[in-house]
Every structure is written in structure tokens, then in C-alpha cells.
Amino acid sequence: MTLKELGEFGLIERIKKNIKTDASVVKGSGDDCAVMKFDRDRYLLSSCDMIVQGVDFSSKDKPYFVGRKALAVSLSDIAACGGIPRYAMVSVGLPKNTPLDKIDQIIKGITDLAGEFKVNIVGGDISRSQELVIDVSIIGIVEKKFLVLRKGAKKGDIIFVTGSLGGSIAAKHLRFIPRVAEARNLVKKFKIHSMIDISDGLVQDLGHILKESQVGAVIYEDMIPLDRAARGIEDALYCGEDFELLFTLPRKEAIRLYRDKAFFCKPIGEVFAQDYGLKFIDGQGRVKDLKPKGFRHF
């Protein structure tokens, strides 16, 4: 078997099989963040994200926004668990002919965003590489009562998203605002059952929630908030890197959320039993089965 045949998620499953953790790890790999014991009321969260030139950004993208994105994707992971990002470490692989001005811009993109979100950059590493690579690891904190994972979605839950979906490749993937404040407000005011950030596409990331929660779902074309930059519904379903929050909550809570004008969240569907699978109802009322599909590295 080759890496291509196994695929990114197959590889991750293969690796996870061999990893054991001790009792201090509440949730290891397989969610937006790892969750570790911290103190009586709180957990530690951690996550890492590597972005590579030619895959996650292009050589033509503004270095400032490349740096910004490197940190933003990590902040988004902490948001998806309902937490507060606190400490970041940044490893950078730089081609040896990289202009200093470009490095300065990358760093400024990182430090500006860190400042906005009150995240401490506490360390890093610099290495020589053939292509620009930035890996950010983040440590956050979440009150036990506010922790939300991918698992936890229940039959009858309503599915919501923040913001709008699709077309992030046009620009948003470099300039999105990590939904940390939104997530904190949501977990404080509502009983959120499950949450994930949309990094690989709505269908694929909803698939993660369904798999971890052992449930099925339906989503409605007419309810999905399309981004202005989206070329059509396919963009919203399958394009990655919207970095919006996708979450589920009980119907009663959903009604309260829907009426709360402080939240820019839209309901897009409902959680069903697992044997229902994942279905899509288009603008003409036709029912389609959706297969997980979205961005994959291999």
C-alpha cells in the first residue's frame, strides 16, 4: 500500500493505533485539541498545525498574512474546544535566500495576531529548509464545564455554523478571524453538545462530528450561509479553510440562540440517528447522500 492509497486520514488512524496515553490525558489526538488535566476546575488544551508553501499558501501570498494564518489556524483549534489560547511556539523552516523583509513580515503577522488575542509567544525554532514551513503549537486553557469536543452530538440536536461558508481560497483562508470570542460566548451562554472548526470543508468536518458522536444528520442547501466569494454550494460543502465553527446543541437551546441577536450563527440542519447517514436536501427538495469529501494532503 502507498501513502496515496492509505490517504491522510488512514495514515492518522494508523499512527493513532500505536499511541498510548496515561490517565492525565483526558482526550488525546483525534479532536481539535488534546485535553490534559490541569487543576480542579480547568483543563489544559494543546494543538499544533503545520503550514507549507505550495500547499497551505502560495509564494505569491503576502508574507504578513502567511504568518497570521500560521497562528490563526491554531487559535481556531482552541476556539473549537471552547477554550482560551494562552501560549504559542513557532517553528519556522526558511529557505536560505529568504529576504529579511519577508521574514519580518511573517513575524509581524504572527505577533500582531498574538497581540490581538493576548497570546504569549513563548518560544520557537528556526531551521533551514527548501520551502517555507511554519509549525505553530498552542497551549490553551478551558474550564471543565465549558469544554466541547467533536463527540457529544445527540439525536435531535440542531446544527449551526458561524459566519458564511465557501470561497475561502479567494482570500479568507489568509485573513479569517479565529472564532475565539464567539466560541467563548457560545459555551458560556448555551449548552453546546459538540463543536469543530471547519478546516477541511463542511461535509468532511461534519463527518468528524457524526463519526465521533455516532450519529447521522441532514443539512439543507437553502439554510447554508454562502460566502460572497463562494462560486456555488459545492464550495460551501467541500472547500476547506473557512475556519468557521460548526456545532450542535439541543433544540430548546437552538431556539434561544436563534433569537439572540448577539450571535451571527445560522442553523443548517439537524442531527439524526447514525443509520440515517449524512443527507443533503437541495433547493428543489431532492435528497442526496453526502460522502465525506474535502481537502486531503495525500
Next chain:
Amino acid sequence: MTLKELGEFGLIERIKKNIKTDASVVKGSGDDCAVMKFDRDRYLLSSCDMIVQGVDFSSKDKPYFVGRKALAVSLSDIAACGGIPRYAMVSVGLPKNTPLDKIDQIIKGITDLAGEFKVNIVGGDISRSQELVIDVSIIGIVEKKFLVLRKGAKKGDIIFVTGSLGGSIAAKHLRFIPRVAEARNLVKKFKIHSMIDISDGLVQDLGHILKESQVGAVIYEDMIPLDRAARGIEDALYCGEDFELLFTLPRKEAIRLYRDKAFFCKPIGEVFAQDYGLKFIDGQGRVKDLKPKGFRHF
């Protein structure tokens, strides 16, 4: 100015200038680990290290030991601060034609070492890249009373190293044992003033201790424990990646350590006032000024 003219350490200084941290950060970037408040008696430690094919290892090195090294260098950072490594995250950039067997071996190298040191692998990221890149970030814990930093060396301290130095490029850099147990024993039994792991070469890393502690030092050729693989004293002085501990402690403590047969540590010199600089006394008793020199990425 170009990256080459600025150099790796110049670049790090340039970046550090723009980084602010809040009161929860006891020590930010600029030591082997960052140190953060944790609870009444303990600090949190964190560090990250990126290794890149063609720089930190070659395509001919056994993948098992490449994976092992990726984690080992991070464990060594925690050791250098006197701490216990607890959680690791591993980001891997893989060329798309990487054989699965090679990936399995890399992962096994990481997980075997994690098992030996009771470190939990709690997450990771996989990306496509042109060359193999592995970035490991580590979280550790240290009792406040056992924390050791680069700063803290005092005039009159004796300088020690664990193990032997030089020639790591022959094999040791891929197979070294992170000195976690040794460091723990040292900080528990002796009053260690300053410590660092030798990753960039004895002279360069001793230079970091001297600079942070605002002191000078002398080291003696005859006292430096040469590794069998070292081609000469130059290898011990300037070759990086020995990953032995370099530390200083008061003379009284040093005598106690020297007499303790449980420790394989050797005295190599003494700490002087800062205006003394860094001097080397060779086998013939000749005095030489040493300039920081060792491995640099740029």
C-alpha cells in the same frame, strides 16, 4: 542586510525584540524551555524543535532514528531546565512519494522513545512537503525549587558536562539518550546554578550560559572528556548535537558531585568575572581566547 549576514542568532534577537509576554510567563524565548506559571509548587515548561532532511539528518539515515531524534532533542530541552517531559505534539511534513514503511519507522522511533520516557503523544499534524520535516513541541513540568536556567552561573562556579563530547555526527546525534534522568538527579541532589544542553557545540552553548549569566569562564583541554568518535579537541569544542548537559555549580557542591560515584559528570573549567571573557587552556598550558562558533543554520 541578508539573512546570511544577520545569522541565525541575529535573527532570533531580531524576533525576540518584538515579542511581549504577560505576567504568567516566567521566562519566554531565549532559554532551553519557556517557563510558565502552573500551580503553587510547579512551573509548566515548553519547547519546540524542528528537524529538516539535509540539515539535521540525511536521506540515508535510518528513519527509525530520525523519528527518535525528533523527539529526543525536545526531551533534552526539558532536561536542561531540570524538568519532567509530559506531553508531545508531532507535526510532520512528508513528500508525497514517501514509502509507508518509512513513515511507520519514523513513528515507531518517536513512540518507542515516548514510551521509554513516559511521554504522552497527544496530537500532531500531517502536511505535504517537498522534504521530510518533523517539528516536535513538548510540554513538561518542573518543581519551582528544581528549575534551572541558563542564567544563574556565578563567579567561582565549577563547569561540568555529562558524558563525552565530540564526533556526534558519526552516529550519536541520532542515538543519544536525552539526559532527563541525570538532570533530575542533579537538580534533586545538588544546587545547580545554570544549565543548558549542548546542541550547537560546547563553546557556543557555554557562550549562552556566560551571556545570560553575565560572567566569563575558562575551560581546560585536558579536562574535556573526548568521545571515542571525536577526531580531536576541535570536534568537542565546536561540533553540535552532543546533547550532553553543560552546567555550573558552586565549588563546594562540585566537590560533592565529583566524589559521588553515581554521577558520570566531569569538571571542565571554572566561571570567572565577565571581563575575563572565555578562555581555553590547551594541553601545553597555552591560553587562547575562544569566540563563540558552532553550528548555525544561516
